[in-house]
Amino acid sequence: MNEVPVITIDGPSGSGKGTVSSLLAQQLGWHLLDSGALYRLTALAALKAQADLDDIAALSALAKDLDVSFRTCDGSSQRQIFLGEEDVSLQIRTEEVSLSASKVAAITEVRDSLFARQQAFAQMPGLVADGRDMGTVVFPHATMKFYITASAEARAQRRLKQLQAQGIDANIQRIFEDIVARDKRDSERAISPLLPATDAIIIDTTPLSIEEVIVEIKMHLKHKGLL
Ligand SMILES: Nc1ncnc2c1ncn2[C@@H]1O[C@H](COP(=O)(O)OP(=O)(O)O)[C@@H](O)[C@H]1O
Numbered sequence: 001m002n003e004v005p006v007i008t009i010d011g012p013s014g015s016g017k018g019t020v021s022s023l024l025a026q027q028l029g030w031h032l033l034d035s036g037a038l039y040r041l042t043a044l045a046a047l048k049a050q051a052d053l054d055d056i057a058a059l060s061a062l063a064k065d066l067d068v069s070f071r072t073c074d075g076s077s078q079r080q081i082f083l084g085e086e087d088v089s090l091q092i093r094t095e096e097v098s099l100s101a102s103k104v105a106a107i108t109e110v111r112d113s114l115f116a117r118q119q120a121f122a123q124m125p126g127l128v129a130d131g132r133d134m135g136t137v138v139f140p141h142a143t144m145k146f147y148i149t150a151s152a153e154a155r156a157q158r159r160l161k162q163l164q165a166q167g168i169d170a171n172i173q174r175i176f177e178d179i180v181a182r183d184k185r186d187s188e189r190a191i192s193p194l195l196p197a198t199d200a201i202i203i204d205t206t207p208l209s210i211e212e213v214i215v216e217i218k219m220h221l222k223h224k225g226l227l
């Protein structure tokens, strides 16, 4: 049986990995794994169940039993994320869920509970996997690995614009501090810390537009014979 090609795109919050992964998966006609959404969904399920974020057994059971589906409406590139029959696409992006997601993501048992589910996304014709540890832990033998990053200032500016576009009042200093705090927690945790895989291609997107990042990634894919 042929091996399923996997492209991993890891990086910190606001580096653009979600946008780039989704565009790339769409352009290649490949599957997409938004692994951050699984941690966000676990956090949301815990908040809904009023589970204690220190209750490791309860959190890992919630992660294991998540009834999640990623759906795409016909004729639209917009993906919707469902927990059971509820569309939670917006709920999982709130600040409360972001903060809780970063806490549950630091728990080994939660990561273990989500591991097999993430690997099951690798299906023909291929997978683009977006997260923090796609290239280091979940798909260590991926066909091609990218680590995309940007300065904390640039990432804060991007988030500000994103929130303003959604009509949400936001404060740049607060966003910047949140980003630095989340980077620290994601990079310093003992399990699956945010780190580029040794064989990842690192792209600093600070001076680049989304289109320029896609062009650069495609250049590498072409080089590898994937395009
Ligand atoms: N290279 C870029 N230049 C400018 N804005 C970008 C770039 N990449 C992403 N963005 C914007 O930044 C915001 C965060 O991007 P996103 O893909 O959600 O990041 P991540 O998944 O890494 O947290 C989005 O509004 C996106 O449109």
Ligand SMILES: Nc1ccn([C@H]2C[C@H](O)[C@@H](COP(=O)(O)OP(=O)(O)O)O2)c(=O)n1
Binding pocket: 012, 013, 014, 018, 035, 036, 037, 039, 040, 098, 101, 102, 103, 105, 106, 130, 131, 132, 133, 134, 182, 186
């Ligand atoms: N593979 C992954 C993906 C996300 N996480 C963590 C990191 C974040 O704190 C949360 C949410 O990740 P997500 O990628 O949705 O967050 P950002 O859009 O980058 O802000 O989950 C992780 O630990 N491992």
